[in-house]
Amino acid sequence: MSATTSLKIETRHEELDRVAAAVEEMAEREGWPPELGYRVTLVVEELVVNVVNHGHDGGVHDIEITLVSEPDALTIEITDDGRPFDPLNDAPEPDLDSLLEDRPVGGLGIHLVRTMMDEMHYRREQNRNHTTLIARRGE
DSSP states (O other): OOEEEEEEEESSGGGHHHHHHHHHHHHHHHTOOHHHHHHHHHHHHHHHHHHHHHSOSSSOOEEEEEEEEOSSEEEEEEEEOSSOOOTTTTSOOOOOSSOGGGSOSOOOHHHHHHHHSSEEEEEEETTEEEEEEEEEOOO
16 A cells, blocks of 8 residues: 655745655654655755755745655655756766865765665656655565
């Protein structure tokens, strides 16, 4: 059996609390392992912050987040009307070899998302970015 939570937020940093609360509530209701709840919260917040910080030249826009919890996997879809950005191909490769103090600040978020999720897909449809993430529930 599956359960779905959908949330529409504005492109404002203040909305991150609502996002975290929605993920936490679903995790508790669906009995996710704590590690899964942590991963989902982290990746959703990272992607939302990227849209808020880099997706538009100004103004307030909407971001839609849908979580579908099934017995074997969790699917997350994030859609926004920001400028086209394919995190699989457009994000620069992070510098993982230099000393920490020699690296520029930032640039690891998409790398973390890609490594923390089992699958990541992107498509641009009807002038919207659609990023889909899948986390398998290896309980």
